[in-house]
Amino acid sequence: MNIMDFLAPRYPLLIVLSGPSGVGKDTVLRRLQARRLPLHFVVTATNRSPRRGEVDGRDYFFISTAQFEKLIAENELLEYSVVYNDYKGVPKQQVRAALASGRDVIMRVDVQGAAKIRALVPEAVLIFLNAESPESLQRRLSARDADTPESLQIRLAAAQREVEQATLFDYLVINREQAVEATVDKIVAIIEAEHCRVKPRRVEL
Amino acid sequence: MNIMDFLAPRYPLLIVLSGPSGVGKDTVLRRLQARRLPLHFVVTATNRSPRRGEVDGRDYFFISTAQFEKLIAENELLEYSVVYNDYKGVPKQQVRAALASGRDVIMRVDVQGAAKIRALVPEAVLIFLNAESPESLQRRLSARDADTPESLQIRLAAAQREVEQATLFDYLVINREQAVEATVDKIVAIIEAEHCRVKPRRVEL
Numbered sequence: 001m002n003i004m005d006f007l008a009p010r011y012p013l014l015i016v017l018s019g020p021s022g023v024g025k026d027t028v029l030r031r032l033q034a035r036r037l038p039l040h041f042v043v044t045a046t047n048r049s050p051r052r053g054e055v056d057g058r059d060y061f062f063i064s065t066a067q068f069e070k071l072i073a074e075n076e077l078l079e080y081s082v083v084y085n086d087y088k089g090v091p092k093q094q095v096r097a098a099l100a101s102g103r104d105v106i107m108r109v110d111v112q113g114a115a116k117i118r119a120l121v122p123e124a125v126l127i128f129l130n131a132e133s134p135e136s137l138q139r140r141l142s143a144r145d146a147d148t149p150e151s152l153q154i155r156l157a158a159a160q161r162e163v164e165q166a167t168l169f170d171y172l173v174i175n176r177e178q179a180v181e182a183t184v185d186k187i188v189a190i191i192e193a194e195h196c197r198v199k200p201r202r203v204e205l
Numbered sequence: 206m207n208i209m210d211f212l213a214p215r216y217p218l219l220i221v222l223s224g225p226s227g228v229g230k231d232t233v234l235r236r237l238q239a240r241r242l243p244l245h246f247v248v249t250a251t252n253r254s255p256r257r258g259e260v261d262g263r264d265y266f267f268i269s270t271a272q273f274e275k276l277i278a279e280n281e282l283l284e285y286s287v288v289y290n291d292y293k294g295v296p297k298q299q300v301r302a303a304l305a306s307g308r309d310v311i312m313r314v315d316v317q318g319a320a321k322i323r324a325l326v327p328e329a330v331l332i333f334l335n336a337e338s339p340e341s342l343q344r345r346l347s348a349r350d351a352d353t354p355e356s357l358q359i360r361l362a363a364a365q366r367e368v369e370q371a372t373l374f375d376y377l378v379i380n381r382e383q384a385v386e387a388t389v390d391k392i393v394a395i396i397e398a399e400h401c402r403v404k405p406r407r408v409e410l
Contacts, residue, residue, distance in 0.1 A: 128403065171401040186401055193398030196376040196391055198333065 011200045012099045013191065014121055015106040018114040019129030020159035022141040024175045024183075025108050028129060031184045032106070037191075040098035042107035045071070047087040061091070078120065078205070079113045096205050104191060111162040118168055123201040125194055127187060128169040132176050134160075139177075216405045217304045218396065219326055220311040223319040224334030225364035227346040229380045229388075230313050233334060236389045237311070242396075245303035247312035250276070252292040266296070283325065283410070284318045301410050309396060316367040323373055328406040330399055332392060333374040337381050339365075344382075 017025055033041055045061040047068045056062050063071075068087045071077050080089025090107060098105045109117065117124050131137035141155050166172060171190050175183045194201065222230055238246055250266040252273045261267050268276075273292045276282050285294025295312060303310045314322065322329050336342035346360050371377060376395050380388045399406065 127401075167403060169403050171398065172403050173401055186397060189394040189397035190401060192391060192394035193376065196332075196378055196395060198372060198374050198377050 010102070010195060011202045012102055013104040013194055013201060014095065014099070014117075014124040014203045014205075015104060015187075015191065016114050016117050016124050016126045017106060017108050017129060017187070018111050018126065018169070019175075020111070020131070020137060020162040021155050022137055022159060023129050023131050024140065024180065025129055027180055028175060028183050028187070029106070029108055031180055032187060035184065035188065037188070038103045039191075040095075040101075040103045040105045042090055042095065042105060044088050045077075045091050046089075047085070061094075078107075079109055079116050081113070092205050099203060099205070111165045115165065115168055121203055121205065123203045125171070125190070125201060126169040127171045127173055127190060128166045129173050129175050129183070130163065130166070132174050136177055215307070215400060216407045217307055218309040218399055218406060219300065219304070219322075219329040219408045219410075220309060220392075220396065221319050221322050221329050221331045222311060222313050222334060222392070223316050223331065223374070224380075225316070225336070225342060225367040226360050227342055227364065228334050228336050229345065229385065230334055232385055233380060233388050233392070234311070234313055236385055237392060240389065240393065242393070243308050244396075245300075245306075245308045245310045247295055247299065247310060249293050250282075250296050251294075252290070266299075283312075284314055284321050286318070297410050304408060304410070316370045320370065320373055326408055326410065328408045330376070330395070330406065331374040332376045332378055332395060333371045334378050334380050334388070335368065335371070337379050341382055 017029065019025055029041065032039070043057060043059075043061055045063050045068065047063060047065040048060075050056060050060070050062050054060065054062075065085070065087065068089065071089065071091060072080065076092050077089040078092050078095055080087065090109075095105050095107075114126055114128075118126060131140060137159055138152075138156060141152055141159070173183055173186045173190075222234065224230055234246065237244070248262060248264070248266055250268050250273065252268060252270040253265075255261065255265070255267050259265065259267075270290070270292065273285075273294070276294065276296060277285065281297050282294040283297050283300055285292065295314075300310050300312075316333075319331055319333075323331060336345060342364055343357075343361060346357055346364070378388055378391045378395075
């Protein structure tokens, strides 16, 4: 090894943010986006129609069911879910293009999706976002007015099962209530530290 | 695993800062110290007498040759060197006490010392500080007025050999000229990220 090898290209990272339902993943990503780092935020593709105010390419990529099924058939989705007729997934091409431009890529997936990505892209950086306590997670879930007490119980049980998957992940970040900027600071620190690794994680897609 | 397991004790880290002679390790540590983090900076023990202005316990621990040899015999030094009658080393007890108080510990060692610590404490976090180019390292070395052209050549050759050891390390941080605060930011990010690891590095001494 030569001293000059240290100035080798900086390999962009694929960062996966996951965690139980209700933990605050979307808020954290919005605040991270506000920091204007050289970071590509993955936009999910879906076959449903845009709702009022939704913008193609910003909120989702709105594609047809036939286009979506073609992506599945060609193994061109990094991760996807099909619930009845509701298709959602991450096109590999979008991630490849962002990585090729040198930007790190960050995506939000549920815990099942993170396990799939770990298998498909072992070099991904997996961050598990958790609440500071079961009570805090319950408070966050109850704050969603769409939930009935029954659906809240189901969500809580699912969240507990999701927490059991945490050992799959590289990092755990506790998203304390009223401290979302501290959470974002930690994610930024993880990204910075990963870029200093002597053995970089080089993503192949 | 239960959600509450995430609130397990925070394991303090043993951080080792190394890198070629002249790269700026002392300056980086001084600037890091100015940030007032809960971080213990290791004070080296030596058998030499204090020079004018040096304070026992701050600059060095000044101990007798007999005391030093007792520490060697009892395997109570994390790392030490003996050059003629000049003894220098890091007492394990100091590191143990700081870790037990919950503080991370950081120490500066030369590249040979870092290899010894890697063998003795596999869970240590090893950071290799490097210059941005061979020319930059040469400029930094030449700036030390004590060096003759011959000793400069010897130092440069040694620095090149030290750089070849970089794969021993966990992290590489480039200490760019006129950007020491950015270097300190990276070290702080590495410490923060390490505390978020799902599999913490738990140091036993």
